Amino acid sequence: MAAYEIEIILNRQLADCLSIPVFITDILGNLIFYNEPAEQVLGKRFEETGEMPVEEWSTVFKPLDNDGHPMAPEELPLVKTLSDQCPYHKSFQIISLKGKKQPISVTSYPIISRSGNFLGAVAIFWKQKLK
Amino acid sequence: MKVKLWGVRGSIPTTGPDTEKYGGNTSCASVAYDDHLLVLDGGTGIRQCGGAYCASKRIDILLTHLHLDHIQGLGFFSPLFDASKEIHIWGPASSSQSLFSRISRYLSPPLFPVLLRDVPCKLELHEVSNSVFDIGPFRIQSSYIIHPGPTVGYRLMRENFVFTYIPDHEPALGSHGMIQNPKWVSGYDLAEGADILLHDAQYTKEEYPMRRGWGHSSIDDAGLFASITSAKHTLFAHHDPSHSDAFLEEMLASFKLSSDVSVELAMEGFEIELT
Numbered sequence: 001m002a003a004y005e006i007e008i009i010l011n012r013q014l015a016d017c018l019s020i021p022v023f024i025t026d027i028l029g030n031l032i033f034y035n036e037p038a039e040q041v042l043g044k045r046f047e048e049t050g051e052m053p054v055e056e057w058s059t060v061f062k063p064l065d066n067d068g069h070p071m072a073p074e075e076l077p078l079v080k081t082l083s084d085q086c087p088y089h090k091s092f093q094i095i096s097l098k099g100k101k102q103p104i105s106v107t108s109y110p111i112i113s114r115s116g117n118f119l120g121a122v123a124i125f126w127k128q129k130l131k
Numbered sequence: 132m133k134v135k136l137w138g139v140r141g142s143i144p145t146t147g148p149d150t151e152k153y154g155g156n157t158s159c160a161s162v163a164y165d166d167h168l169l170v171l172d173g174g175t176g177i178r179q180c181g182g183a184y185c186a187s188k189r190i191d192i193l194l195t196h197l198h199l200d201h202i203q204g205l206g207f208f209s210p211l212f213d214a215s216k217e218i219h220i221w222g223p224a225s226s227s228q229s230l231f232s233r234i235s236r237y238l239s240p241p242l243f244p245v246l247l248r249d250v251p252c253k254l255e256l257h258e259v260s261n262s263v264f265d266i267g268p269f270r271i272q273s274s275y276i277i278h279p280g281p282t283v284g285y286r287l288m289r290e291n292f293v294f295t296y297i298p299d300h301e302p303a304l305g306s307h308g309m310i311q312n313p314k315w316v317s318g319y320d321l322a323e324g325a326d327i328l329l330h331d332a333q334y335t336k337e338e339y340p341m342r343r344g345w346g347h348s349s350i351d352d353a354g355l356f357a358s359i360t361s362a363k364h365t366l367f368a369h370h371d372p373s374h375s376d377a378f379l380e381e382m383l384a385s386f387k388l389s390s391d392v393s394v395e396l397a398m399e400g401f402e403i404e405l406t
Contacts, residue, residue, distance in 0.1 A: 003319035005261065006275050012315065013305030114226050114275060115260045 007113045008032070011122055021125040024111075027118055029054035029082050041125055043097045062095040077108035078123040085110040085118050091128060103128040132164040132269075132289050133404045134327060135184075138176020139397040141299075141333050141347070141369035142200050149375035154399025157200035158298045158369065160329065162287050167267035169193060170208075171285065171296045176399065177204035185210050191266050193273075194222035195298060196282035197233050205234070206243050214251040219266075223273075223281035224258035231256050259283060277301050277317040278346040286321040292405040295325040295362070298369050303352040304344065313359060322360035326405055329397060330356060332367035335382055350382050354390045368397035 003009075008024065012033045015022035021038035025031055031052040039045050042060055063071040073079050077088035087109040096102040105126040111119045138144075138156030145155035157174030166187045170180060172195055190210055195201060210216040222230045231247065234256075238247040247254075259273040260283070272286040276297060284297035302317045303309040313319045322328050332353035334342060339349035348356070350367060357365040370379055379396050386394070 001313045001319070001323075003314050003316055006277055006317050009310075009315055009317055010277065010304075012310070017306045114281060115224065116226070 004032070005113055005119055007111050008119055011111055011120075015122075023078070023123045023125075024120060025054070025078070025082070025123070026120045027082065029058070029079070029121075031057045032120065038125070064093040064095070064101065066092065068093070068101070077106045078121055081108040081110050081121045081123075085112070132162055132287075132292060132294070133402065134294050135161045135163070135180075136176075136329075136366075136368075136397055136399060136401040137161065137180045138172075138174045138204075139298075139366075139368045139370060139399055139401075140174075140200075141331075141371055143372050144175045144200075144203075145372045149377075150370075150372075152376040152398070153370055153379055153396055156399055157203060158195075159204065160296060162269070162294055164268050164289055167269065169266060169269060169271075169287065171195070172201045172298065173203070173205035173208065174200050175204040175207075178207040178209075181207070181209040185216075188215065189217040189219070189267075191219045191221065193271070193285055193296075194220065195284060195296070196223055196278060196280055197237075198280070198299070199237070201299070202234065202237055206238055206245065211250045211252050211254070214253075216252040217255075218252045219255045219257060221257045221259050221273075223275065223283045224260045225281045229256075230258050272321060274318065274321055276321070277304050279344075282346075284318050284321045286325070289405075293325040293327075294405065295322045295328045295330075297321060297328070297330050299346055300331045300356075301344070301346045301348055301352075302356050303339075303348060309352060309355055309359070311355075311359060316356070316359055318356070319360055322356070322362050325360070325362045327364055327366065327403065328357055328360070328362035329366045329368050330362075331369040332382075333369045333371045338371075350386050351390075354386055354392050354394065357392045357394065358390070363393065365392060365394045366397040366401070367394055370396070 015035040021041045022035045024033040080088045089107045091105040093101045108123045137159040156176035158172040159174045159176030160171040162169045170192045235247045262273045270288045273283040276284045278299045287294045331348045332350040333347040334349045336351045
């Protein structure tokens with residue numbers, strides 16, 4: 001069995017220490033790890049699901065723009081990062097598991113190895129602070 | 132192929148009766164087959180390796196990383212100063228500086244009187260990353276592993292025999308220690324099913340929490356790594372300079388109370404023929 005490269009392993013180990021939801025994908029967008037705070041967003045437990053193909057986990061979220069209109073996948077930070085290997089940040093809304101609109105911000109960044117290879121991407125979900 | 136250990140101490144050389152049995156020289160091992168010689172790391176142990184043992188014209192030195200305890204002996208490796216020798220130094224690529232530039236920071240004044248570019252031997256440097264390459268009869272796999280700065284481990288293969296060399300490694304770095312799934316274990320591919328695995332086991336379980344992030348393993352984590360990778364026999368190495376021979380043997384005895392992994396303490400002068 002081939003192990004992940006250490007840049008991926010270290011990102012998981014970091015995510016495991018954080019109190020904010022973190023999702024890690026491979027270069028195709030397949031979800032290879034999500035931490036405990038992300039389990040609450042996803043409504044699933046990593047121990048139970050293991051890795052999830054992009055088709056499965058991407059349908060969990062229903063992103064809406066600030067006017068409440070559905071967003072195209074290519075507008076989402078993680079999708080853009082997977083597309084061009086650049087970092088992105090965007091604030092929008094998602095429909096929570098309870099069916100409520102939840103304003104969030106998402107930061108995504110590519111995992112570029114020491115050798116310069118693109119290995120995957122990380123998406124961090126931030127709850128928007130009320131002003 | 133014959134494996135020999137020339138230095139198994141971690142961090143800094145030690146001398147004196149307390150560390151005489153397992154040895155005080157820092158990291159160095161060699162793997163020989165016919166007239167081909169690979170030298171792993173250039174800690175202070177490499178000085179003794181540089182004598183009659185290095186009769187072959189070509190010698191390949193494989194550095195895991197450039198911390199001082201892995202290169203301190205390079206300047207005292209006599210074949211470097213022999214114009215008839217062809218020396219190839221392999222080491223981990225960095226994203227910023229060349230291997231030559233980084234080694235030269237040590238092998239240059241004021242730290243050393245002779246510049247690397249001035250050594251008389253025919254010298255070639257090669258940068259490795261997650262690589263597979265051949266040297267003579269050996270196929271070698273290198274992979275980056277968890278340790279501060281660019282660091283690789285090596286898997287040396289000849290025919291069906293495998294020797295894996297990972298003297299500095301902290302696969303358990305993280306809030307919950309090692310993730311016990313081979314896909315998520317740093318260095319797994321290097322060590323899987325190895326006949327002999329040499330692995331970092333610098334600390335006791337009690338010492339490790341105070342040194343988390345320094346790049347080394349507790350003896351228990353080293354044993355867990357050996358178990359996950361199904362290594363056939365493991366040499367615990369990179370002994371802490373503060374650990375006496377007696378203390379190391381106590382560590383091993385304590386470890387064996389809770390593990391049936393085949394292990395022993397790496398010892399300077401240890402030799403094994405894999406046939």
